Amino acid sequence: MTDDATNTVQLPLIAGYNPQGEAIVEQINASVIEGNRNEFRVQTSPAFVRGLAADDKIRYPIDDQAGWELVEHSGNLCIRVFSKHNTEELDQMLTPEIELIDGKLDLKSPRILIYTIHVSIGFQKIEDVLNKVLAGFPDTVWYYGNVYDPEDGVTPLNWWQEIAGSV
8 A cells, every 4th residue: 555645655564473373464654765666664663573663674575474674774773662551651751751862652552652762872771761661660561673583582683783883
């Protein structure tokens, strides 16, 4: 689906598979990269698709299980905050703190907040803000969406090494 006025498309990216082996799909807003019909710039960090953040460049579709591939990291981190409780009060407390360190809220729902922030801010500063605010919100956790290997969830991807070294 394309919005011709803004050059925005919705791409159905696979976020994973359920126990029955059926694909779980998340619709991602992206901009078509001029001159290349299958390359796109992700507009906002996704809630469930691992390995992506806002402004990353991807190729879609491709013929493999994921259906897409990362072409270029933007330098942005995707931060996912999940809560068993409504996120309204959490949003009011956390979003201004994230904005103070140049982050932005990409998605807000009753149980999820998704943020984008550039890696140059530093992992420690980001983690300090998240941990300080979330300490007051039981049953709430946060994760990086594009820092660890999607297969094992613990191996750092280290894509930021070159970017962090240049700032």
